[in-house]
Amino acid sequence: MVFSSTTVVKGRAKGIVTNTGMKTQIGKIATTLMSVDADEQTPLQKRLNKMAYFVFLAALILVLIVFAVHKFQYSNEVAIYAISGDIFRQGESTDGKNYEQDEQIPSGTGSNNYLRMIQTASLCNMSELRRTQHPETHGEWTAIGDPTEIALQVLAYKAGLAKPDLVAQGFKLIAEFPFDSSVKRMSVLYQTPESHMGPSEHLIFMKGATERVIGCCNYWRDGDNEHPINSEKGADGRDAFEAMITEKMNALAEKGLRVLTLAYRKFEAAPDVDLVHGLVREEVESDMVFLGLVGIYDPPRAESRPAVLSCYQAGVRVHMLTGDHPSTAAAIAKEVAIIPEELDAANSPLVMTAGQFDAMTDEQIDSLDELPRVVARCSPNTKVKMIAALHRRDLFAAMTGDGVNDSPSLKAANVGIAMGQSGSDVAKQAADIVLTDDNFATIVQAVAEGRRMFANIQKFVQHLMSANVAEIVVLIIGLAFKDDDGNAVFPMSAVEILFLNMITSSPPAMGLGLEPPSESNMREPPRSAKQGLFSFEVVMDTFIYGLAMGILSFVNFVIVVIALNDANFGSECNAHYSPSCEGVFKARATAYATLTFLILAHAINCRSLRERGWTYANLSTLKQNKMLWVSIVVGSLLVFPVIYIPGVNHNVFKHSSLSYEWGLVACALVLFIAFAEIYKLIKRRVMKPLSLQNSAEVTLDRSTTGVDSFMAK
Secondary structure (H helix, E strand, O other), rough: OOOOOEEEEEEOOOOOOOOOOOOOHHHHHHHHHHHOOOOOHHHHHHHHHHHHHHHHHHHHHHOOOOOHHHHOOOOOHHHHHHHOOOOOOOOOOOOHHHOOOOOOOOOOOOOOOHHHHHHHHOOOOOEEEEEEEOOHOOOEEEEEOOOHHHHHHHHHHHOOOHHHHHHHHEEEEEEEEEEOOOOOOOEEEEEOOOOOOEEEOEEEEOOOOOHHOOOEEEEEEEOOEEEEEEEEOOOOOEOOOOOOOHHHHHHHHHEEEEEEEEEEEEEEOOOOOOOOOOOOOHOOOOOEEEEEEEEEOOOOOOOOOOOHHHHHHOOOEEEOOOOOOOOHHHHHHOOOOOOOOOOOHHOOOEEHHHHHHOOHHHHHHHHHOOOEEEOOOOOHHHHHHHHHHHHOOOOOOOOOOHHHHHHHHHOOOOEEEEEEEOOOHHHHHHHHHEEOOHHHHHHHHHHHHHHHHHHHHHHHHHHHHHHHHHHHHHHHHHHHOOOOOEEEEOOOOOOHHHHHHHHHHHHHHHHHHOOOOOOOOOOOOOOOOOOOOOOOHHHHHHHHHHHHHHHHHHHHHHHHHHHHHOOOOOOOOOOOOOOOHHHHHHHHHHOOOOOOHHHHHHHOOOOOOOOOOOOOOHHHHHHHHHHHHHHHHHHHHHHHHHHHHOOOOHHHOOOOOOOOOOHHHHHHHHHHHHHHHHHHHHHHHHOOOOOOOOHHHHEHHHHHEEEEOOOOO
């Protein structure tokens, strides 16, 4: 037996094609979409909300403490002092070259077998090739449609049998049975033109997955002759013809080619049959003549492998769900580093077919040490089942897709990512994000950017909260001091606190929100979905730095008011200035200046959890973040007019000008910087290094690498 034809063309393909023909399938998709909760908050939103409630509760407790110290006696100063602590809440591919028709291939090889193959590739095809007329593009070719069909149409164009030419010759489309994921094939019925070789006739052309097309074939074509497919069995018990075709298909698939099978037959309908509405698909797609195999080279993008490797480095595990043959899927997965190159895909649980995966119960899937990284011949339900399996493992799942059939899984994923170029409108509406360039590397860049944003939110909040902790330390401990009237003496006035929160602390915190990514950004482990906005280390830093700043500021207040001013607390110094309040007012100014410079210096500490902040290398990069640099400089300069402008200092801020007290401020600043560096040194030596302690799961869609779905923790 002679194998008829194998053709290899270049082009890009995607795994799952939109189902437009089966109403029952559309109904299932609609039902699935309606059953998915689309209003679920993201983990970050949940964390921010929890933090807001915590801050509100803490503020409420502090208000009660302040009023309790004053025996719940109300005054304007007490009320302002109590509420001035701040509630925070923040709710090879089909590119232009492949369309060029300069390279031609022969349309015949001495028989019409090859002619029938090219006709099938051309006519059983909904894509279009167009040459632009704009002078700036120099008549470049562009394509519209499914990438697989585009690749086949390129083949037809290069063979001189383009679909528009065949239609112009008289080929007339009578009926179409579109691709369906349940049958994985497509067929069309055409009426041929009359010619000198004979009258017009009806031909059925079919393309699809090899195992689905072979089942429809009773004949195979050898040159101009058609032979019946005999039923003799091979050594493995399979039909000899099917075994031979499978061997040829595997040989192509193992090279990373997407393999389609082409078939045709002459069609003679009964006179009373309506050729448009009276055809039954099962009857039309039978008794076919096998023509040959087409291998489509679908190279992954050059940036796909580095992007996948970056995912693994970041603890994000990548999976590939595709409609390809298992050998094709495994070859592509090896090429982009989804599975090891030395892996025996045929005998590894990391590579499965959809049939194998779908046949497993949830308990069997959950018992697997690792979910399969490649699932071939994938159906829409397979993707939904994979997402459910990821969720049962407490993994955060993101997925990419482009077809209508992908919409349930896009909806079920924590983050659905639709393809902006090749995606259907249904997929885009079901998704949370639309990827404009259909590129997996862009998703990885988005993951890196998301990590940068999350880290910067932590820096932003940590800086604000550390400042608040420092203020609370000064304010609460300071309530122990009583003036001559028996009232508590405030170490800082309400306006000072407000100025620290709004003018001194907020701009550097916002600058921290604009920090560029750290070098270890994509080498750190994924965060658990159960972890709050703050890790244990961040919470510890917030309180330790806050306590250090608060204690240093309070110590300076105590030194000035007790050691340098004989513990003279005056009378009604919370409300207005008097000579008896000079000591308290100077102590307030010292505490205020100290805390101001400590808060600004702490912005440098917050740039990194463990790395040294006060090094030349780190400080030299500070100007890259103009917002942070300017806010530190401006915040430092604003201290002086606030302290020295007459009237403003006594009447507004309730403090006095400083002289030799600046020495205390400088000492506190040096001590704080030294403390911060020693503290980070201890953390680097004692605490475990940031490593890949967790993993994440990712499932891709072939349209991004080309790979068919993306999921990540």
